[in-house]
Amino acid sequence: DTGVSQDPRHKITKRGQNVTFRCDPISEHNRLYWYRQTLGQGPEFLTYFQNEAQLEKSRLLSDRFSAERPKGSFSTLEIQRTEQGDSAMYLCASSLFGQGGFFGQGTRLTVV
């Protein structure tokens, strides 16, 4: 297995545009997480899937954010009407129970 893969690695978008990120987890992992990390800070939880079910969503996540994990495999995170405050590194992690998370390389979003 090649680990958790995220695409794209970098995204620059204009304010107001929609963006979508993809995460391919480690194949046998049933848990998939999205976190957001800003410069100099630890990652903050956004949302969590167990198989295809989205079990928890952070209150930090506005209605402009949506995530899916169809068929319990890859996941997408969409941000609609991006704002400058959305600029951050978006991290995906996958795991089995109690493992915490194995992280991908992240997608760095810059909103201009």
Place this chain on the structure above:
Amino acid sequence: AQTVTQSQPEMSVQEAETVTLSCTYDTSESNYYLFWYKQPPSRQMILVIRQEAYKQQNATENRFSVNFQKAAKSFSLKISDSQLGDTAMYFCASLPTQGGSEKLVFGKGTKLTVNP
């Protein structure tokens, strides 16, 4: 809600020496896991070590070991024989396993520099 506190924003150590990074946490859970992650500059987060709270024995992984004090809610990381490649941000994190919430809660991190 769980919280994780890392009180040392930055630390430095000479190559080959030993350094200890501090972490305290707060939880009402009876069972949980604790982790240390390493994030080198512009590179991905890597799991360094994992501790199950119900195990009294401290986890070790090669040059990395923890001092887990459950009553004090303390979880420090010791790096022995420091190497230049250990230069990175280190994050302490907790993972509750009950109550339906299974998300990592991270501290703010400690920036470790290993000097030649």
